[in-house]
Amino acid sequence: QKEVEQDPGPLSVPEGAIVSLNCTYSNSAFQYFMWYRQYSRKGPELLMYTYSSGNKEDGRFTAQVDKSSKYISLFIRDSQPSDSATYLCAMTYTGRRALTFGSGTRLQVQP
Amino acid sequence: GAVVSQHPSRVICKSGTSVKIECRSLDFQATTMFWYRQFPKQSLMLMATSNEGSKATYEQGVEKDKFLINHASLTLSTLTVTSAHPEDSSFYICSAYHSMNTEAFFGQGTRLTVV
Numbered sequence: 313q314k315e316v317e318q319d320p321g322p323l324s325v326p327e328g329a330i331v332s333l334n335c336t337y338s339n340s341a342f343q344y345f346m347w348y349r350q351y352s353r354k355g356p357e358l359l360m361y362t363y364s365s366g367n368k369e370d371g372r373f374t375a376q377v378d379k380s381s382k383y384i385s386l387f388i389r390d391s392q393p394s395d396s397a398t399y400l401c402a403m404t405y406t407g408r409r410a411l412t413f414g415s416g417t418r419l420q421v422q423p
Numbered sequence: 424g425a426v427v428s429q430h431p432s433r434v435i436c437k438s439g440t441s442v443k444i445e446c447r448s449l450d451f452q453a454t455t456m457f458w459y460r461q462f463p464k465q466s467l468m469l470m471a472t473s474n475e476g477s478k479a480t481y482e483q484g485v486e487k488d489k490f491l492i493n494h495a496s497l498t499l500s501t502l503t504v505t506s507a508h509p510e511d512s513s514f515y516i517c518s519a520y521h522s523m524n525t526e527a528f529f530g531q532g533t534r535l536t537v538v
Contacts, residue, residue, distance in 0.1 A: 409472075
């Protein structure tokens with residue numbers, strides 16, 4: 313079993329839709345949770361960084377962490393074609409700076 | 424924000440040759456850098472942790488003699504793929520932490536194709 317599970321998609325939505333991306337994890341030691349956006353053949357770009365359970369909002373993006381269920385989500389409101397990319401969840405814990413990534417979800421926002 | 428530069432962005436080499444990939448932190452010092460490998464439509468898999476002035480720490484299953492890592496300064500880590508074979512073809516990405524925060528910055532990646 314992988315430490316971090318993420319539905320690979322692809323996920324296709326119309327412009328303006330609300331997108332929900334999710335990851336589950338098995339290692340209860342994970343404390344820090346991140347969402348990265350990766351365009352084709354580019355390095356990942358950090359979107360959201362959360363530590364505790366609950367919600368964190370930044371513009372059109374909301375990150376949600378439920379440690380009791382070992383489940384994290386990223387919501388994108390008013391999705392745009394420029395949001396089309398692969399979204400990777402990543403996580404780590406105190407004392408470990410390397411990240412454990414999910415497999416990534418490919419998102420396509422149709423104009 | 425902090426910038427990590429990776430070079431080259433794309434390289435094609437013949438089987439049996441060696442290829443060096445550079446990862447530089449442009450505006451901060453990084454005592455630790457990380458090298459990841461990404462196969463098509465798959466996640467980033469940690470290969471090794473590069474420590475300035477000391478030996479790299481390799482993940483299980485990664486051949487240290489094949490993937491040579493050197494971190495000779497606080498702003499530069501290099502990954503050399505020795506005696507490359509077609510199965511080494513992949514996307515290699517480095518990351519570094521600014522010592523003042525907990526955010527990892529990633530390079531733009533290197534697409535290696537071994538023919």
